[in-house]
Amino acid sequence: MSVFDHIQTLKDQGLTQIKEANDLDTLNNIRVNLTGKKGELTKVLRSMKDLSNEERPKVGQVVNEVRDLFATEIDNKKEQLQQAELEAQMQKEAIDVTLPGKESYLGSHHLINIVRQDIEEFCVSLGYQVITGPEVESDHYNFEMMNIPKNHPARDMQDTFYVDATHEHLMRSQTSPVQARTLEKHDFSKSPLKMISPGKVYRRDDDDATHSHQFNQLEGLVIDENITMAHLKGTLQAIAQHVFGEDREIRLRPSYFPFTEPSVEVDVTCFACGGKGCSTCKSTGWIEVLGAGMVHPNVLENAGVDSQKYGGFAFGLGLDRFAILKYGVSDIRDFYLNDVRFLEQFRQEAK
Template identity: 60%
Template structure:
């Protein structure tokens, strides 16, 4: 059999095997390597060209190149076909059925403290108050002195403070009153009274226990204008308690002391446990302490450059954490900050 006939036979066999290949591995590792590799039959056949007469060598050599070209083109074509088929199979296997119901994703919900804070803010916005948020890092002047707590005032000992600078000029605010002082000196009273609340987190060096935390949330309110009375204060707080806890709860005002108000009062609410009859929760009084309030001290107005003979007002401060504990029956303030999903998920 001549070399040309051998090449023809190898070509036909190779084209047949390429066409019948069903996967890329067989096509590339077996057919291509075995047929066209250095040890393959075509290379071995081509080695015999040197034994041919000189006149036949170019003819057979040209034919051999044609055979190799046909086989390479057939391999390339089949390679593309098998690669496309493999991709289609993979896409089919990984196809997403968009008609199937999706996996349920549980949505989160606001933290209980945020829920109570938003509720209280909404109530005061409805009464025409402005919500103002202050800085958590405050100066000694606005945190204490502008609120009638000068240096060495004994009331400062009740608010153990986290100081930031050695000179004790910068501190983590112990109350949100700083925003009241800043707003008082900027408000244009010719356009009407000042009605504001300032909610936010405050910091005090309290020992952590069931009812105290080194950080907690506070909201202070301030109304300053002309002819503002204690009756306005009581009506405002009565509205707040009724909306937060229910109309069956009454409030009472009893004398107290705060440096930034005079007169000052503690605001109590009917005991939710006994309805005012007296029990262990309210220590037999029928009342539970809720917040502090009073008439704005004249010195606070003077410190803001205002005339206490022309303007007056009332102020109050409440613990949002305490309101949340009483409203939702939480008996340990630390539960608010532990990120325990068993606790938090109860208030979805």
Template identity: 45%
Template sequence: MLQDKITQYTAEINAFTTQNADELEQFRIKFLGTKGIIKDIFDEFKAVSPEEKRTLGKVLNEFKQLAEAKYQTLKDGSTEAESSKDSDTDLTLPGEGFEIGARHPLALVRREMVEIFSKLGFIVAEGPEIEDDWHNFSALNFPEEHPARDMQDTFFIKKGGETGDIALRTHTSSVQVRMMEAGKPPFRAIMPGRVYRNEAISARAHCFFHQVEGLYVDENVSFADLKQTLFYFVQELYGAGTQVRFRPSYFPFTEPSAEMDISCTICKGAGCGMCKHSGWVEILGCGMVDPNVLENCGIDSKKYSGFAFGMGIERIANLKYEIKDLRLFSENDARFLKQYKTSLI
């Protein structure tokens, strides 16, 4: 009978005790769950006669309250026991260690380059990576037929139209144009940033890389100023014993133009794979800003002159850290990056 079941389960509830969370959960499921004993008893209660309901109704409610109170009491006791256990923890013990991160070698080199040029009064200027034809090519004296405009070298986003070609910038010289258009001389700034060229990816080339370009425009700026600026930079970056040489070259936006080599920092001029056994490594291109470029940007080339230079951060990092494969810089291999843990500050 229903009364006998209630009496039996009441005794079982009164006798039950535990501090184990799993056992307590099994108790809840058995008695208070959606398919538990109390629900079954209430379902049976619906079928008894009206006379029995008057007698059993109160008993049944007391039985349910007993099960709920028992569960809550044991639950509170289990929580207190767990809290007491936690309070016994020795808070003076050392915590779990965590692995120290590292700056990317390109970020380290870029920061060092910025610090060196800042000592000479150069500020940092930035610009968009998606550029129009004027800022990326035309204002910099690139003729229409120049090979750098060819699809093999440039990632074009849109060809033609009212605004001309739109492309991923191939150099940060576009930032120089924007700076000269927006203000008045003197300008003294470097332009670090990512650039893109449609090249096959290999150990010595990539479709994207990083540059730092520099611009100085003022009255009476000479090639001697350029040479002394770059000589100071090299001495600060690679050490006082580093030798420098300039070779004549050609760039559309500078005249005269030159490429600058330094004595190989790896073999110290004796000859190695990095310098192709010549003892010299080319690190940058430079020159005096072409008067046409100044005029294109609204600057009087008869009153002002200037110099510009540009170098790849990857090339500088190659020499500084003796990294022979450019692909390592963008593969995010933790084994490679962990080598720079000591260079966090």
């Protein structure tokens, strides 16, 4: 076979391979095999040393013509393959605008946060400020500043979790330490103190339908001159009616708390029977909702406040209990199980 016949054969085979290439990688391999440094046409050029002087220019011309033809056909084929890939991608990513859209899932506020935010906003409208503090507290602020010295029997009611061997630091059993810290800093010569302190608290307790070792509390404190029990009752009546309805009434029963004197338990008329007596309220017509009282003089003096000049009241409520009573939740553990089905029931309650 002459060199010209060999070139013609390479030409025919190369054009066929280019035409049948179905992807860019295959096409690039064909280009390398035909026109690369080690390709078939290069081999022909290297064999020209064996040709006569008369044949060399003719063979060189034919090889260059075939090389240019391959380059043109490869470019054309490459453009076709790229266009085909683009169309395939567009087809794959096409969006049918006539199909119904996928509904986006929107979460909702947790019921405890709904109740907390509601009471916070109401108290702010009464002139209170919201102050928060650390959940890991010192024994000094959690107990001693609250008129509960070491070995005081009232500590048994708030047995909590200590975080060091010296029993000097603990998970707070109430949000009262926030009040103690604020009392130390507040300048009463400039303004009275009206604050609420919401947050998580911890106590060693059984986990059952009505108890948890962790729950949410909101405490309120008002300190000024000439504050009386009437101010306390009016405030609690306003909060109860805001949360539970305008037809609710409250009553105050004598009780004991080491940080208030006198101290009271606060009941609200039963939601189920309106005060007539039923199984929900154990036929009393009343349901206990929180504790309160006039701030003990020792608490004020511990914080450096003159108890002869200033006085006030404090109250503390369990946000979990308020949520249970307001929305008829039967088990406190439902708040912490992260069951979306339970939480979705209260989506409409979120503001």
